[in-house]
Amino acid sequence: MPTPLDDWFAREILVHEAPLSHYLARCWPHRDEIADLRQEVYARVYEAAARELPRQPKAFLFTTARHLVTDRVRRGKVVSIEPMGDFEPSSVLVDEVSPERWCGGRQRLARLARAFDRLPDRCREVVWLRRVEHLSQREVAQRLGISEKTVEKHIAKGMRLIALYYYGGEDAAAPAGLAADAEGDADAPRQADQGGDVR
Known part of the structure; x- marks a missing residue:
């Protein structure tokens, strides 16, 4: 059963998929990464909405997309710093992490x-493969023998469940059918894949 947040997400966010894809295609030069970027935008919006629904969903969606593209561009321009011969560590100001911040970070x-x-x-x-190992959607599909559409479904459901468990506390239960559905999706598309129909 879809949750109220799922209904809101479909009604206020997913309806803008075409303009969002068009926007990302204009801002990002690598066309094969547009689907991955779109999924990342959706994940960020969903996680933020799990904490508090934005008052202007469409504006929030495109602001999130802009920030994501900016982050990617910045990361691409990062230059590695080579060690210097006479570098004196004591001359650098270090922003020490307080015990409270360290402990809070560990708990989160x-x-x-x-x-x-x-x-x-x-x-x-x-x-894990998409968010931790940073494989592309296509690479995950090939490694696991499933379709890219199935990868997309697992990512969306995974983000929803993580947000639910993370913000809902230890006793939070997945909406009826959501966890089972997330597990069950893998089998049907995989069988279709083996039959030659990969989408």
């Missing part, structure tokens, strides 16, 4: 790890 990381561990097996595998 542990909560995120627990949320990740609660994902169904195949869904967890897809999310």
